[in-house]
Structures are given as C-alpha cells and as structure tokens.
Amino acid sequence: MTCFQSLFSYELKKIFSNRPAVILMSLAAVLMLVLSSQRYIITSEKHHVPETKISPESRMMDDAFFDLIRFHCGDNNENEPENPWFPAIDYAKIVFRYDSTQSTESYDLWNADLFYKAREQGINENTENLYLTENEIRFWKEKEEFIAKPFIYQNTDAVRQIRKSYQFALTLTCLIIGIFLSGSFSSECEKRTDELIRSGKYGQKQTLTAKLIAGLIVSLMIGCLMLVSTHLPIFFFSDINGFDAPWYLVEPFSSISMKAGQMCLFHTLIFLLGCILMGLFSMFLSLCFRKTTAAMGTVFAIVIFDLFISVPAKMRIFSQIRYLTPLSVLMNTHAQDMRLIKLFGKYLITFQTGPILYALCGVTLTVLITLAFNQRFQQKE
Amino acid sequence: MELKVDRVTKQYKNKIAVDRLSFCLTPGITGLLGANGAGKTTMLRMICGILTPDSGEISLDGISVKDERYRNILGYLPQDFGYYPEFTGADFLLYLSALKGLDKPAAKQRTEELLDMVGLSDAAKKKIKNYSGGMKQRLGIAQALLNKPKVLILDEPTAGLDPKERVRFRELIADIGKENIVLLSTHIVSDIEHIADFILMMREGRIIRQGIWEEKNGNLEDFYMKEFS
Numbered sequence: 098m099t100c101f102q103s104l105f106s107y108e109l110k111k112i113f114s115n116r117p118a119v120i121l122m123s124l125a126a127v128l129m130l131v132l133s134s135q136r137y138i139i140t141s142e143k144h145h146v147p148e149t150k151i152s153p154e155s156r157m158m159d160d161a162f163f164d165l166i167r168f169h170c171g172d173n174n175e176n177e178p179e180n181p182w183f184p185a186i187d188y189a190k191i192v193f194r195y196d197s198t199q200s201t202e203s204y205d206l207w208n209a210d211l212f213y214k215a216r217e218q219g220i221n222e223n224t225e226n227l228y229l230t231e232n233e234i235r236f237w238k239e240k241e242e243f244i245a246k247p248f249i250y251q252n253t254d255a256v257r258q259i260r261k262s263y264q265f266a267l268t269l270t271c272l273i274i275g276i277f278l279s280g281s282f283s284s285e286c287e288k289r290t291d292e293l294i295r296s297g298k299y300g301q302k303q304t305l306t307a308k309l310i311a312g313l314i315v316s317l318m319i320g321c322l323m324l325v326s327t328h329l330p331i332f333f334f335s336d337i338n339g340f341d342a343p344w345y346l347v348e349p350f351s352s353i354s355m356k357a358g359q360m361c362l363f364h365t366l367i368f369l370l371g372c373i374l375m376g377l378f379s380m381f382l383s384l385c386f387r388k389t390t391a392a393m394g395t396v397f398a399i400v401i402f403d404l405f406i407s408v409p410a411k412m413r414i415f416s417q418i419r420y421l422t423p424l425s426v427l428m429n430t431h432a433q434d435m436r437l438i439k440l441f442g443k444y445l446i447t448f449q450t451g452p453i454l455y456a457l458c459g460v461t462l463t464v465l466i467t468l469a470f471n472q473r474f475q476q477k478e
Numbered sequence: 479m480e481l482k483v484d485r486v487t488k489q490y491k492n493k494i495a496v497d498r499l500s501f502c503l504t505p506g507i508t509g510l511l512g513a514n515g516a517g518k519t520t521m522l523r524m525i526c527g528i529l530t531p532d533s534g535e536i537s538l539d540g541i542s543v544k545d546e547r548y549r550n551i552l553g554y555l556p557q558d559f560g561y562y563p564e565f566t567g568a569d570f571l572l573y574l575s576a577l578k579g580l581d582k583p584a585a586k587q588r589t590e591e592l593l594d595m596v597g598l599s600d601a602a603k604k605k606i607k608n609y610s611g612g613m614k615q616r617l618g619i620a621q622a623l624l625n626k627p628k629v630l631i632l633d634e635p636t637a638g639l640d641p642k643e644r645v646r647f648r649e650l651i652a653d654i655g656k657e658n659i660v661l662l663s664t665h666i667v668s669d670i671e672h673i674a675d676f677i678l679m680m681r682e683g684r685i686i687r688q689g690i691w692e693e694k695n696g697n698l699e700d701f702y703m704k705e706f707s
Contacts, residue, residue, distance in 0.1 A: 103576035103585075107569075114564035289560035293621065295528040296554040297577030298546055304577065 101303055108311035111284075118276045122319060125269045129326035133262060137334035153185040158248040159209045163189070167204050184254035191431055192216050192349045209247055219350045223432045227410050233437050236444050240352040244345060253339030253347045255331055256357040260347060262327040263364050263427040268400060270323045270368075271375045271424070274316050275396030278379035280389035281312055282470070287389060291473075305470045309380065309463065316376030320369050351433050353446065363448040364427060370455040371423025377462040384469040400424070426451045479539060480504055481525070481629060481659050486534030488520050488683075495520040497683035498534070507655035509670030510663040512680035513706045518663045519557055521680070522633050525661065526554045538629060550579060553627030555618050557634045557663075563607035567598055567617055570606060571624065578625040585624075592620035595650070597643075611638040619647065623654070630660045636669050648673055667699040679705065 098106075113119060156162050166189055169182035180186075192215050193207060220241070224234060285291040294300040339347070340358035347357050375396070382392035403424045408416040417436045419425070426434070426447050437444040440453070481503040488496040495517045512518045523529035525536055527543035536543045538551075561570060568589055575585030593599045596616040601609065609617065615638040622630060632651070636644050652673045654660055662670055670677070677698070679687040686705065691698050 098582050100576045100579055100581065103572070103582065107573040107576065110565070110569075111562060114562065287560075288562065289556075289558055290562065292523070292526075292528055292554070292556040293559055293574060294577060296526045296549060296552055297574065298550040298579040298625070300549065300577050301546075 100299055101307060104299060104303060104307040105311055108281075108307045109315070112277055112281065112311060112315050115277060115280070118273070121276060122273050122322070125273055126322050126326040129262075129266060129269070129323055130330060132265075133258075133327045134330035134334065136258070137330065153182055153250050154252055156250050158212065158250050162247075162250065163207045163209055163212065167207060170204055184252045184257075185250060187254065187257075188250075188346070188349065192219065213246055216349055219432075220352065223350060223435060226432070227435055228413055229435055233435065233444070236437060237352050237435055240354065243354055244343070244352060248346060251339055251342035251346050252336070253342045253357055255335045255337060256339040256342070256347045256361060258331045258335070259328055259361060260364060261429050262331075263368055264424060264429045266323045266327045267368055267371050267424055267427055268404065270320050270372055271400050272397065273319050273323075274372060274375045275379050275393055275400070277315055277319070278312050278376055279383050279392035279396055281308055281380050282383040283387045283389045283392055284383075286387045301471075305467065309377075309466065312376045312380045313373055316372045317369060320372030324365065324368065348431055348433060350431050353433075360448070363452075367423050367426050367448065367451050367455070370452055370459070371427075374423065374455050374458055374462070377459055377466065381462050381466050381469065384466060384473070421447060421451060421454055423451065423455065479628065479659060481538045481661075482536070483521075483525065484535045484537075486521075486524060486531045486536060488517075488524060488529065488531050494683050496524070496531070499683075499685055500534075501678060501685065501688055503659050503661060503676075505655070505657055505659055506675035507651060507660045507662060507670070507673050508676040508678060509674035510661060510678045510680065511665065511667065511670070511702055512663075513665060516680040517683040518680055519633055522554075522631050522661065522663055526552060526631055548629075550625070551628035553622040553625060553630040555622040555632045555635050557637070559618060561606040561609075561614060561617070564605060566603050566605055567593065567609070567613075568602040570617060571621055574621045575624050580625060588624055588626075592623055595623075596620045612640060612643060615639055616643065619650075628658050630654060630658060632660070632662045634664055635662065636664065636666060644669070667702050671698050681706070 151165060153162070153165065156165075162185075166182060166186055169180060170186045189207065189212065192212055220237075224237070229237075280287075285294060294304055297304075340356065340361065342357045344353045344355050344357055344360045345351050347360070353360065378399075379392060379396050382395050383389065386392045386395070403422050406419075408419040410416045413436075417434075417438075420428075420434055420436075434447045437446060438450040439445075440450075445453070483499055483501050483503075486496055486499045487494065497517075499521065510518055510521070520529065524531050525543060527536075527545075527549060530544075538548055541548050562573075565573065571589040571592060572585050575588060580588060589602075590599075593602050596619055598613060598616055598620070601613060606614065606617070615635075619632075619635060622632065630651075635651075636647060639647060648669070651660060651662065655673065655675070662674070664670060675690065677687065677689065677691045678685055679702075695701065
C-alpha cells in the first residue's frame with residue numbers, strides 16, 4: 098500500500114468516524130426503502146377486479162382504448178395496483194386532470210380526441226408560462242411532429258415511480274453529504290491537527306488530493322446507497338418494464354421522444370453529479386468557514402433555498418439559471434422545463450445542459466478548494 | 479547542515495510578531511526562551527513552513543522550508559495540537575507516518591519502536607479519547623520522531639509531562655541533538671538549562687540574546703527571571 102493509499106484510507110476513516118452521521122445515513126436509507134415499498138405493500142381493501150384478458154399493453158390509444166379505460170375504472174378499483182389497467186388510468190389522469198379547471202375530470206367524458214387536445218393544451222400553457230422564444234417554440238413543435246399519434250400504450254409505471262423518487266432522494270442525500278463533509282477541512286482546524294498535517298512531507302498536495310477523492314467517493318457512495326434504497330423496492334415489487342417506451346409515455350406533456358431508459362440514465366447522471374457537486378461545495382465551505390457548524394448550516398440553507406425559493410419565469414435568464422440546479426432539474430412535476438440553451442449552434446434541453454454545467458461547476462470548485470487550501474496558512478491569523 | 483533564518487518578519491494586523499530575525503542553527507540543541515507572546519510559536523511555524531513570513535527567508539542548506547524535501551526531514555511538535563479521538567494511538571502514528579512518507583512496513587515498525595520509547599505500548603490499541611493529558615503529549619513527541627528527523631522543532635514539549643517523564647524526555651532529546659538540529663521552545667528554563675548548546679531569547683518579536691550560555695554568566699534561570707519579570 099503506497100503512502101497515498103494510506104492517506105486516502107485514513108481520510109475515509111476520519112469521515113466515517115462521525116457516528117451520528119453514519120446513523121443518520123442508515124436511517125435515511127431505511128426511510129427511502131420504506132417510502133418506495135409502501136405503495137406496493139399497503140393496499141386498501143380488495144375490490145372486485147373485472148375479469149378480463151384484455152391488456153392495455155401495446156394498444157393504440159384511440160377511442161376504443163379510452164372505452165376500455167372507462168370500463169376498467171368504473172368499479173372503484175382504479176386505484177388498485179393489481180388492476181392491469183391501473184397504470185393506464187394513472188397516465189390518462191395526468192393529462193385529463195392536469196388543470197383542475199378542466200371539464201374532463203369525469204371518466205365518462207374521456208376519449209382520444211379530448212386526450213390529445215388536453216395534452217396539447219397543457220404543452221401550450223407550459224410554453225406560455227415559461228415565456229419561450231420563437232426559436233424554442235419552433236424547436237419543440239418540430240420535436241412534437243415526430244411523435245406519432247395516437248400513441249401506442251406501454252406500461253411505464255415503474256419508470257414513473259423511479260422518476261418521482263429522484264428529487265426527494267437527492268434532497269436527503271445532499272443533507273447527508275453536507276453532514277459528512279462539512280467538517281472535512283474545518284475539523285482539522287477545530288481539532289488542531291492541521292499543523293501536524295501541514296508539516297508532514299505529504300501534508301499539502303497529497304493530503305488535499307486524498308481529502309478531495311475521499312470526499313467525492315463518499316458523496317457518490319451515499320448517492321448510490323440512496324438510489325439503491327429507492328429503486329430496489331420498485332424493481333422488486335413491480336415488473337421492470339417501460340424502459341424501452343418513449344419518454345412521453347412516462348411524462349405525457351413532454352415532447353421528448355428519447356427512450357424512458359435513456360431519460361432514466363440522464364436522471365441518474367444528474368443525481369450523481371448533484372452528489373459530487375454537493376460534496377465539493379461542502380468541502381469548499383468547510384475550508385472557507387473553518388467551522389463545521391457554519392459550513393453545515395450553509396449547506397442546509399442552500400438545499401432549503403433550492404427547494405422553496407422560486408424565481409418568476411418572467412425574469413427569463415435568472416429563472417432559467419436558478420432552475421438548472423440538480424434538485425430543480427429532477428423536480429417531481431409534469432410540467433417540464435422547456436427552456437433551451439444554445440451551445441455550438443445546437444439547442445440543448447435542461448437534461449443536457451445540466452451535466453455540462455455541473456462538470457464546469459465541479460472543475461471551478463476543485464480549483465477554488467485548491468486555492469483556498471494553499472492560502473490557508475498564508476492568511477494572517 | 480545549517481538552518482538559516484534571514485531577516486524574517488511576520489506581522490498580524492497592528493502587531494509585529496516577529497521583527498527582522500536572523501540566526502543560524504547547526505546540529506545540536508538550541509533553546510528558545512521567551513515569555514508568552516514573545517513570538518516564539520510564530521517563529522517556529524515559519525521554520526516549519528506552515529506559516530509564510532511577510533519578508534525574509536528561511537532555508538536549510540539552500541532548500542526552502544516550503545520544499546517537500548525539507549518537510550521530509552522535519553519533525554514538529556506544535557504547542558497546542560489535537561488528535562482524532564476515534565483513532566487509536568497506533569492508528570494516529572500510522573496515519574502521520576503516511577503523511578511523512580513512510581511506507582507501510584517501515585511505518586509499522588517505527589510506530590512500535592516509538593510507542594515503546596514513550597511508554598505507550600500497552601495503550602497502543604486504546605482510542606485517544608481515553609488517553610490522559612500526559613499520554614497525549616507523549617504521543618505528540620512520538621509523532622515528531624516518526625521520520626527520524628534531521629530538523630526537530632519542539633514547541634513547549636514538556637507541557638503535561640510529570641517530572642520523571644521530563645527527565646526521560648530530556649535524555650531522549652540530548653541523544654537526538656548529537657547529530658541533528660533541535661530547536662526547543664519553552665518558558666521553563668530547567669527544560670533546556672543542562673542540555674541546550676545554544677540559547678536564543680526572544681522578547682516582542684526580537685532576539686535579545688543569542689549564544690552559548692557559559693557558567694561564568696551565572697544561573698540561566700536567574701537571568702531569565704530578571705529579563706522577563
């Protein structure tokens with residue numbers, strides 16, 4: 098084992114010697130497991146499920162399809178997960194009940210024509226709400242033209258459940274990363290071990306590298322643990338299907354024709370990059386403040402800010418930048434952010450802009466951490 | 479081997495902690511005496527390369543104290559330092575061995591030697607949070623010696639040690655000082671009175687006296703008390 102490997106392993110040991118944080122992480126993982134499983138475990142009183150061999154799978158979403166939906170949801174069992182039509186009903190509800198003022202709440206009114214009109218109306222409303230430019234509207238219209246209608250239905254319930262879980266999982270993960278890493282540098286000051294470290298042969302560049310890599314690996318480990326805790330019950334209890342379906346069968350107001358599996362990969366990438374960014378940010382704050390509680394408090398405040406503070410879409414640039422944070426991109430909403438960024442003559446959607454932006458932020462934070470670390474003992478005390 | 483401090487100055491806001499200090503250290507024990515706030519710790523931090531002087535230079539045979547080669551032969555015991563409470567004594571020394579560039583087998587062997595030397599072999603597997611103040615100080619002394627330093631800087635090393643341990647420590651330092659540069663900062667005159675080859679006295683960031691303390695000069699403690707009272 099080289100000295101660097103030893104330094105790295107001791108950095109991990111320091112991070113995981115924070116017992117309360119380890120307990121909190123374990124509790125959070127259990128919470129995610131329970132929340133993900135409860136939908137499948139807790140079922141209400143059994144209702145009669147009409148005996149039918151008709152499956153919604155691969156059916157064209159035309160009037161006949163909505164007739165069958167009406168037939169299968171008229172027996173008080175539309176909310177029963179064992180109803181094979183349940184995911185289709187759930188999907189249709191997103192469109193018909195998107196806006197509570199819509200007059201399509203009643204199943205009796207459901208038909209194919211209304212479904213596609215309501216979907217178009219939802220997309221148009223979103224376009225207006227986001228103050229899209231002419232070019233952006235044209236971009237999405239061109240995408241929409243490639244989407245064949247009527248849709249061919251595929252059950253994407255598992256994908257939708259996975260998609261829903263990302264934002265809450267990332268919120269918890271960010272807080273836990275903040276707890277673990279906000280002391281990575283400041284605790285050396287607080288424990289007064291920094292002088293011992295800095296006077297060692299490998300106490301500068303190598304220690305910084307070991308701390309950074311350990312912090313990043315811990316961030317990714319926590320992120321992966323949370324992802325496994327949220328995804329595993331979904332994979333276990335439901336059929337793993339829908340990943341080859343187009344994304345608009347998961348999020349009906351989306352004009353993205355990418356496969357659901359590809360979009361899940363984008364979600365996972367953004368989730369993991371979000372974890373890395375939070376890790377780097379926590380370490381940066383830890384260096385700047387030299388007080389663990391101050392760094393941790395700032396991490397918490399920023400997560401809360403990200404969740405609750407909104408910037409009106411009218412303030413186009415500020416609003417677009419604000420909603421590019423990982424927590425916002427993974428927001429559990431059916432109204433997707435349709436604003437685009439033009440890069441090298443090509444329009445990029447938020448799921449493409451995000452990873453590029455996070456990579457840049459990650460590099461910037463790494464440079465800032467290095468500068469702050471080197472400045473640390475040169476500052477006047 | 480010569481450690482050269484050349485017109486070094488360090489200022490904190492309105493206070494000059496170290497004011498154009500110049501001296502040379504060669505193998506042997508140098509005692510640095512001074513009252514609290516004289517600038518001793520600031521000086522030692524600069525010699526260890528962890529604090530940058532505002533002006534002046536510090537080097538060992540032309541190698542800057544910022545150089546990794548210098549840190550490779552440096553041993554430092556800070557005055558006020560801490561530990562990782564969840565680490566055992568052995569873990570702490572193994573970690574600092576890695577920081578000092580010792581490979582795993584060498585680190586293990588040196589850790590065992592030093593724990594034995596400072597009388598902590600029995601407590602090697604105990605967590606540091608369970609150590610007494612004296613045990614922690616002995617562990618601190620052990621860590622400073624991990625890499626068999628050619629330059630050993632000790633800031634108030636006997637704080638917390640009982641009289642018996644102090645005597646043992648003095649013998650150890652006297653032995654190391656035969657071939658290496660040892661700079662020992664203290665305000666306890668008896669710590670250096672009989673082992674220091676060279677004395678530096680600091681007041682308000684300046685050296686007020688430097689040289690070999692000879693018997694004809696009288697008692698060092700009396701002189702110190704007169705100067706600093």
